[in-house]
Amino acid sequence: MRQFIIFFLLLTGTGAAVQAQFNTSRLPVGGGGGGSMQRDTTKHEHEPDTLTLRYRYLDEPTDFMLDSSIYDFNLNYLRVPASYSTLGNNGTAARNLIFTPRMQAGFDPGFHAFDIYGFNHQNARFYTTTRPYSELGYLIGGQQEQMINLMHTQNRGQKFNFSFDYRKVNSPGFYLNQNTNHDTYRVTANYNSQNKRYHILMSYYLNKFNGGENGGIRADSFLHKPEYDRLRLIPTKLGGDATETATFFNTVIPVKNAYQEASFLLRQQYDWGRGDTVHVNDTTEYYKFDPVFRVEHTFTYTQNTYRYMDTEPDSTYYPSRYGFNILPANLGNDSVLSRHQWRILSNDLSLMQFPVRGNMAHFIRVGAGFDNIIGEFMRSSVTFQNLHIHGEYRNKTKNGKWDLQGRGELYLLGENAGDYMAMGTLSRYINDLFGNVSLMAKNVNKEPSYIYRYFELNHGKVYRNADIGKENITQLQFRADNRRLQYNLQANYYLFNKYTYFKSFSESEQFTGLFNMLQIIFHKRVNVGSFFWDADFAFQQIAGNAPINIPTIWTRHRFAYNGQLYKNLNLYTGIEAKYNTPFYADDYSPVLGQYFYQNTEQFSNYPEVAAFVHFRIKSFTAYVRAENLNIFVLDRNFYAPSYPSNNFALRVGLRWWYIN
Template sequence: MRHLLFCMIGVFCISLSANAQFNRNFGGMGGGKMQIDTSNHEHEPDTLTIRYTFLGEPTEYMIDSSILDFTKNYLGVPATYISTGNYGGAARNLLFSPRMKAGFDAGFHAYDVYGNYHETAKFYNTNRPYSELYYMIGSKQEQVIGVSHTQNRTEKFNIAFDYIKINSPGYYRSQVTNHDRYRLTSRYHTPNKRYNIHISYYLNRLNGGENGGIENVALLDDPAYTDYKTIPTNLGGSTISSNALFSTNIPTKSDYQEGSFLFQHSYDWGRGDTIHVNDTTDYWKYDPRFRIQHTLTYTQNTYRFLDSNPDTVFYPQHYGFSVSDIDTLRSMQRWKIMSNDLSIISFPILGNQAHFLNLGATIDNVKGELTDAIADFYNFRVHGEYRNKTRNKKWDLSAKGEFYVLGANSGDYTLSGSLSRYINPKLGNITLAVKNTNQEPYYKYKFFSTSEKFWLNTSFNKENITKLSFIANSDLWKYNLSLNYFIVTNYTYFSDFQTSAQYNGVFNVLQLWVDKKFKLKSFTWLAEAAFQQIHGSAPLQLPTIWTRHRIGYEGTLFKNLNLFTGIEAKYTTAYYADDYSPLFGQFVYQDVNKINNKPDLAAFVHFRVKSFTAYVRGENLNAFLWTNNLNAPLYPSNNFAFRLGIRWWYIN
């Protein structure tokens, strides 16, 4: 604790120095978000304007500097997710959120929430070099290190880089997580703005310890096991794993490496004009009428499971094969995907790039190297999109379609449409949306192999999922509401640790989500709740109600100190929580062990002083009151944990 206190004092002193520089360059920040200037003219040298977009999305976004949500804004994990007990461990969403994406999918998604992907790549435009630094330290030597930087080398060229390291030994044996994720994005346009390039690269190195759960939940209350590291686990052996920030030994682990490079370039035909800003400043404005766009994507994903000390009871019991005569159990899948897409885009109205028609075709070449097999196939698909976001931003119409016409996934498709209308400040925005997907089940549902055994199941039909949505939100009334209705046919799942199955009937899921901010002077109550109900006898288990509440003081002190402090509580009604199959990296259906948890409690102090933000948290306070809650059968949550996280942004 002495070292931790010195670290806190040092960080605060550094922040005071940084804030002085921040005041000179930034001009201060009083609101919850950094101000964005979407104009094209030159800016004053002592102000920062920064904005970003996503691929294929014309909307510009600003950086969120809110201190209200530590889980979302700092850890990057939605509050509705639960893991196998440790930050960085295999995780899933408690809200029904099925994959709705046509085409090939290997099926390894237990660690997705910690990774980078092209869909979330941010392409920046900023008038000043901008950087962010992250550091978090927690109990049991938990650490997170992050750095982010973006700058425009010229008005035509921007580059951005992100790196995040997550290292968490956890509270239980063989539960270490050690993740590294990298992202590089860049955009460029020629001086006449007719030729544009976007580049996105990411690399996720995800290493998660797999302990198969503790041997007996009753040991949590046994006084002989006050140190939870001594509780026997089903995998990982009796030796406690060694751990260091950059050197970690994990005897039983899922080792995922996902890397992808995307290069998109386009050429426009349209009309350009010189805009006169003042006596010394002009800029070139170009409005496209027609565009040809080519996108090349190369992806290589490797998914490994490694157990250097396989348990002689766990594997025969759950997977049906003996490991008594082997030293190491292995499983590996490596997938290489090369995609080439050619699209033509028409802009009916000059000056509104959010109104367009996109038609294109893509060919995907897929090669797989498995533990004892090779796969080689292709897919050819066509796609189209119509988007009309009006200049006054009151209407937003979107219609998309993607069809797999040839190849291994022929017959797959995704259709979606949405209509949004901004009504007024009180009623805010209302959206109606529909999405329908016909898709091949995950590849690992059909074939999976290890060094000792393989599984083959080719009897599956295509899954069909329809989602109907009503969404409403208002910044004035500070609420978000969404009502989703799912219609699912041929639902594919794991009925136990090793058996994939398909439910050929039809079932429905009704899902209601609402969050609301209540404010009375400096008293703040942030309430979130979800209700879910299944219609039909589906092999699916969901909590009926999930809710989270953050209650406390929110205000500004001494002009520059933005403070939010109080308590946080999360609660889930009793349900048959999915079990977890470590060999397959898959959450599996079970209806034997019903989990009835008490609320998760935390106390927090979040504050921001100009460019410096700190999160001070005491989590899992409920461990002082009752036995640790269970996230899955035999997977208890962590014990009480202290966390200190800082975020520091500045102009170079």
């Protein structure tokens, strides 16, 4: 805690906390190229405490603004959507109850249980800002749960910007041996040369995930025995009765999955086009450059290490689930260990043309990439390469009404030869009444993730499936976003061929037949004066006997009062309830870090209820939540077989903004 306090004092000493007034102008940011750069030769002795801050994602030409709303605690603060289900503790393996298949061609190691908590290049933000901007967040919850969020970005002159993000999740959990301790870091930078022709984008992230694995509780009957009212007394299948050491910056976890993901990306762009100096008046002028042709090179180096460690294994747990025996404790230490490390070196060269001067969202891109991939395991290693080509056409009109995109990728040679992805989208803003409507079609043919084909442990154990072929997934989507009527509607139709899944703790399988799924996702806000009803609804229906476990209906409702009190207090307070219909929830394999299909144990869960008070006073935001209120009147829910929900807990999350 002392380190946290020191950092807090240093941060608050650099600037005053003032209210961020976000400018919604749509000017280009670093890496977008082109656009205009204002140079004001007048001097201002006193600048207003306002901020113009915007950002872009790596391959997206559209600007975005920071979201300062306080409605959604899960999305805005935890950064884990409400539809995600964990094993009960913040930071444990998570999956989305609104089914979202992975639709990317190319190589994939297959370890995704902690993805929702980490950074990647796709969600990296490249900022431009008129003032240095910082965010500080801190959360404390039940059973000593703590979180820290830090973010800072600033421009150094008009040509260079950098940003830094840090996130800490430390949660001992309500049940024994379920500690989590995650540290994630991200640094981004973007640079534009003085003549606006040369651009650099840099992204680096480091994810350190430490997820405690207890295998679930030994028997559900413990939940109804008075002597186990304190959930931490209930014996678990893994970890034994070992005493856990948990401090905020140093946590010892007896059985865990320890993942470390690090990646560095450097993108360089050089443009040919036309530049002009535009004189506004005697003291202000703009330099405007419009690219016509661009050469782009992207270098990426990724090193991911995935480990499972149980140094004092339970001799009764592994034989029936994983097929190997554990020596008794009196005969020595018989640890269960696995280690999979992947190193990927990628180079990509692209050529881009901008047909319409001044419209950076209208372009044609063609390119090729080469990947060198090395995998190292406990006793073996593999090396292979991939060569792929890609192309994209994007046309977002200047008036913002039409947005057309077509994109494709094909793997010509290497381990993933024959993989491809093809997608097209068409969006049209109709008017204020009907909002924005879009259509999308996507087809992916891909080699299943490597973990479905090979997983290695000590004890001389290798899980291998050489009979898995490429799987094919088609998605058709209709989407409507209407601000005036305050609703969002999304309808997805999926068609699966050779769907790959885990059927047990260690066995993968491929469903050889075709099946399809219809999915409708709907959000609607209804307000009467200052009283609001936010309804989230998802309907999912599978045609065919497919090995996918999903609830037919998932829904969340928030009934709240929302208003501004006094001069600066924005208040959002009420009740939140989540519910899903009964279904055969997936089981979980700790050693592989994978959810797997089971059809023997069905769960009929009760609504999860929370009361909340969210408020913002200028640059300070607070989230106060009383969660799992249903425990007082209803039976306990289960997230997976042997993984019950927690007790009542109080959470307090704080966030400050600083303009330096």
